[in-house]
Every structure is written in C-alpha cells, then in structure tokens.
Amino acid sequence: QVQLQQSGPGLVKPSQTLSLTCALSGDSVSSNSGAWNWIRWSPSRGLEWLGRTYYRSKWYNDYAASVKSRIIINADTSKNHFSLQLNSVTSEDTAVYYCASGWAFRHWGQGTLVIVSS
Amino acid sequence: DIVMTQSPDSLAVSLGERATINCKSSQSVFFSSNNKNSLAWFQVKPGQPPKLLIYGDSTRDSGVPDRFSGSESGTDFTLTISSLQAEDVAIYYCQQHYSVPITFGQGTRLEIK
Numbered sequence: 546q547v548q549l550q551q552s553g554p555g556l557v558k559p560s561q562t563l564s565l566t567c568a569l570s571g572d573s574v575s576s577n578s579g580a581w582n583w584i585r586w587s588p589s590r591g592l593e594w595l596g597r598t599y600y601r602s603k604w605y606n607d608y609a610a611s612v613k614s615r616i617i618i619n620a621d622t623s624k625n626h627f628s629l630q631l632n633s634v635t636s637e638d639t640a641v642y643y644c645a646s647g648w649a650f651r652h653w654g655q656g657t658l659v660i661v662s663s
Numbered sequence: 664d665i666v667m668t669q670s671p672d673s674l675a676v677s678l679g680e681r682a683t684i685n686c687k688s689s690q691s692v693f694f695s696s697n698n699k700n701s702l703a704w705f706q707v708k709p710g711q712p713p714k715l716l717i718y719g720d721s722t723r724d725s726g727v728p729d730r731f732s733g734s735e736s737g738t739d740f741t742l743t744i745s746s747l748q749a750e751d752v753a754i755y756y757c758q759q760h761y762s763v764p765i766t767f768g769q770g771t772r773l774e775i776k
Binding site: 582584586591592593594597607609610643645648649650651653654655656 | 701705711713724758760767768
C-alpha cells in the first residue's frame with residue numbers, strides 16, 4: 546500500500562522559497578513505472594498541477610508553464626522521498642499543497658496549507 | 664494545453680436522487696496503447712486530500728461505492744451519482760492525464776437540496 550507523508554513549513558515570507566518534502570512508503574521513487582507529482586488547491590483556482598518527476602533509466606521532469614521559471618522537483622533515492630521547491634513566492638502561491646503518485650493520482654499526501662505572508 | 668470544462672459549476676440535488684456532472688475536453692484524451700481515455704474524476708472534501716473516484720473514464724477505484732459511475736462520448740465525459748447520499752457533498756473535478764500539462768476542470772460544487 547503506497548503512502549505519502551508530507552513535511553515542511555506552513556508559513557513562507559514573500560519573495561522567499563517554499564520547500565516541501567513527500568516521503569514515500571510502499572513503493573520506490575526510482576521505480577520504472579512510477580511518477581511523483583505536486584499539486585495545489587485554492588478556493589479561487591481549484592486544483593492545479595505543478596509538476597512531476599519520474600525515472601526511466603534517467604530522471605525526467607515536467608512542469609506547468611505557470612511556475613516553470615520558479616519550480617524544482619527532485620527525488621532523493623537514499624531517503625525515498627521527493628521534494629518541491631518554489632522560488633520567489635507571492636500571496637498568489639498561498640494554497641494547500643499536495644504530493645500525489647502515479648499518472649491518475651491514486652495516492653495523495655495529507656496536504657500542507659502554505660500561507661505566504663510577512 | 665488541453666482545457667477541461669465542467670458543467671454545471673454548482674448543483675443541488677435531493678437525497679436519494681441522481682446527480683450528473685459533465686466534463687468536456689478541448690481535444691481527444693484517448694490513449695491507444697491501453698484503449699482507454701486518460702480521464703479521471705476526483706472528490707474533494709474540506710480538510711481532506713482529493714480522492715480518486717474514477718479512472719480510464721469509467722473504472723471505479725478500489726473501495727468507491729457503486730453509486731458512482733463514469734461514462735464518455737468522444738470528448739464528453741459524465742460522472743453520475745445514482746442515489747445521492749449526505750456524505751457525497753463535495754467539489755468534484757475531472758482531470759486529463761493524456762498530456763502535460765495535466766489539467767483539471769474548474770470543479771462542480773455538489774450540495775443537498
């Protein structure tokens with residue numbers, strides 16, 4: 546049974562970097578059939594996919610155009626986790642952030658409310 | 664980008680009655696390798712992560728009650744709740760994972776009449 550456990554701060558100052566980690570159990574981040582996503586939800590914008598990382602003999606990343614210049618998603622195989630880094634945040638980045646597995650997002654982390662405020 | 668458009672934006676249905684939510688994709692999301700549409704439905708409740716209900720446009724995920732069903736006609740997709748229960752109050756989203764960026768519909772808020 547795949548389980549995802551998120552960690553990271555819930556308050557980030559404007560212009561600083563949002564950093565979250567998703568620890569994986571029941572699967573391996575370097576699985577040749579897995580995909581590891583970050584999504585966010587806000588009342589005004591609904592669900593928004595931010596990007597993913599996956600391994601197929603080498604690591605690949607896909608990112609949403611809206612955050613492409615500010616985002617990094619990477620995996621740490623030694624810790625079996627993957628992480629989100631979003632730079633230069635503004636109030637528009639206030640949302641609940643989720644990690645999720647696979648192509649159809651069967652398994653989700655518990656969510657982290659991130660508020661961007663000074 | 665593939666645009667997913669849901670209708671209606673909100674819906675109020677009596678307990679025990681049928682609820683129908685529609686989703687239209689701006690282009691085909693049919694994946695010929697598995698002969699399925701790369702279309703999923705999610706249920707979002709306050710304070711909980713989204714829950715996968717339907718994938719491959721019509722396959723219920725494990726543990727999802729059979730009152731939930733999905734159907735398709737080309738680029739038009741439908742989520743049907745056959746007999747609404749109180750616990751079904753939520754926001755429902757369709758999602759395509761045929762191509763990146765993965766995109767969601769704007770959501771349909773379902774309430775009890």
